[in-house]
Amino acid sequence: MFAAVFISPKVTPIYQTSVFTFEDLNALEAYFEQPGQSYMYSRNGNPNTDELAEDVNQLERGQGAVATSSGMSAILTALLVYCQAGDHVLSAEEVYGGSAALLSQELTRMGVQITFVPMAEMYSFEAQIQPNTKVMLVETISNPKMTVLDIAKVAQVCQAKDVKLVVDNTFASPVITRPLELGADMVIHSVTKYLSGHSDVTAGVVIAKEATDAQRAKQIVVAWGLTLSPFESWLAARGLKTLKLRMRQHSENALVLATYLQQHPKVGEVFYPGLPDHPQHEMAATQGNGQFGGMLSFRITDDVETVNRFLRGLTHMPFAPSLAGVVSSISYPKGTSHRALTPEQRENLGITIGLIRLSVGIEEPEELIADLEKALAAI
Ligand SMILES: Cc1ncc(COP(=O)(O)O)c(C=O)c1O
Known part of the structure; x- marks a missing residue:
């Protein structure tokens, strides 16, 4: 036995x-x-x-x-x-x-x-x-x-x-x-x-x-x-083994959060392919079998202190320069993934001080919205 x-x-x-x-x-x-x-x-x-x-x-x-x-x-x-x-x-x-x-x-x-x-x-x-x-x-x-x-x-x-x-x-x-x-x-x-x-x-x-x-x-x-x-x-x-389930939840949550951020008065552009006004939305829907993934980014005011207040205002989402985990996290392209680029290259790509990247996890979306609401209220 x-x-x-x-x-x-x-x-x-x-x-x-x-x-x-x-x-x-x-x-x-x-x-x-x-x-x-x-x-x-x-x-x-x-x-x-x-x-x-x-x-x-x-x-x-x-x-x-x-x-x-x-x-x-x-x-x-x-x-x-x-x-x-x-x-x-x-x-x-x-x-x-x-x-x-x-x-x-x-x-x-x-x-x-x-x-x-x-x-x-x-x-x-x-x-x-x-x-x-x-x-x-x-x-x-x-x-x-x-x-x-x-x-x-x-x-x-x-x-x-x-x-x-x-x-x-x-x-x-x-x-x-x-x-x-x-x-x-x-x-x-x-x-x-x-x-x-x-x-x-x-x-x-x-x-x-x-x-x-x-x-x-x-x-x-x-x-x-x-x-x-x-x-x-x-x-x-x-x-x-859980990739398929996770991707579905990442995608659903990201669409909810992108839609929420888009209507927020303190948020500028929101970049998420699942939003109908994203430049590649239709092609992305076809190529992605109706899912758009868990990554999005958005702009707040281009000011270091504003970004710091936003980051400190988050309780649930850590500021962690990576992505795609089951727990949501925030990253900062200018200072992490695109740090090695020249200022000119960053400007060409639109990577400014206020550009925030959000890796949306698989939590309940209400929890995530509450966290963002609190951090945005602080700026
Ligand atoms: C799109 C993409 N490709 C490749 C890499 C490099 O992967 P790793 O950090 O596992 O070496 C990263 C890292 O963030 C990435 O975002």
Whole structure:
């Protein structure tokens, strides 16, 4: 009885080991001859890490995936699959500040050229494509103004010019958008966010449309040591089981809060794709199967003391520079996610002192409105 329970656990145990043992030389040879059948060393592969990658692969309808140590290492892996020194990369101008810095400060040192494409040119960037352009990096829903990209339209331009399309699907999650089905070649996630969902994991994942690209991504992760740990993989796989339910609640709550904020006299613009006056509302509704996610941002007065009073006035929502947890949180793009940008770049993107980003959790919406009401009354 005891043995049966032990042999067939309902949940995959945590293989918290850096190395696996072999019975003899035959077992060692079998490991190399039959890839994927057994394990040797956790940097090269571990059951928990593989389980997470395969679960996300299924959700994104890919042909293979690899888990990575962070969202940043997932982006690095995706770019390294497709480019090397001498190549040229395009990126949407509105991407996560860390991604922009990776491109402009790190990959350029390795001989990769970068061009940022303004959002107004996202469907007509043919003129920016050079003979050595290999990749276009975009985000499904961009931060902090929640611009939603028509992935199929961008993919058309890329395919016509043989440029690989890499989509950071972190803000949408595969519940809302599956970029591989819309023509993307590779999808990456900061698993740190919605996929794990509880603000207790740092992780990433790369999912490919072609099995050969997935294999190459795996080689890169092993060679560069970008592997995720077994425990983080286990936590993320656990979080993933409630992704669909969480996304529904995040989306419903965010619409309620965006609607509330929009009518508040102390609030300026509200950026949420679920609002009917959002510039991409209709396309986002179609692409996102009627859900718009849990991220929104809004403007209060462009004054540091006003922002401080607002932050101090909140009781329930912590000021925490991340997103996508079950508990709502507030972030400040100018001082956190977009801190590395120049003042001019921030101005171009409309990232001002009074721009507040809200990651809407899965609490009762009335509680959240009461908290916002109190903080807005304080300014
Ligand atoms: C859209 C997006 N992509 C990638 C990343 C990087 O992910 P990580 O912090 O897990 O490395 C972030 C981090 O906030 C992000 O918001």
